[in-house]
Amino acid sequence: MPATIDQLLTLCRDVIAPLVRADGGELHVVGIEPDQVTLHLSGTCSGCPGVTLTTRSVIEPAVHALAPNAKVFVTTGVRIPEGASLV
Numbered sequence: 001m002p003a004t005i006d007q008l009l010t011l012c013r014d015v016i017a018p019l020v021r022a023d024g025g026e027l028h029v030v031g032i033e034p035d036q037v038t039l040h041l042s043g044t045c046s047g048c049p050g051v052t053l054t055t056r057s058v059i060e061p062a063v064h065a066l067a068p069n070a071k072v073f074v075t076t077g078v079r080i081p082e083g084a085s086l087v
Helices: 005-022 051-066
Strands: 025-033 036-043 071-076
Touching (some): 036 051
């Protein structure tokens, strides 16, 4: 059974965002579908060379635990994409 959008939003809010905040970053949800999650990292994550490690070691495994076939896209930078929501 595929993950629901609500389950993926809960994951972002309750699991991923606190981990990102612990490092001084901010997590924004740009878009969530059952088969695609698009996130944006800002704050201290902007321009951080560790963002690839965070994506591959934290964000992707967490999303794939709920939605194994979902594509995960993560952008970073000071400029927040239009329509993104801070979680």
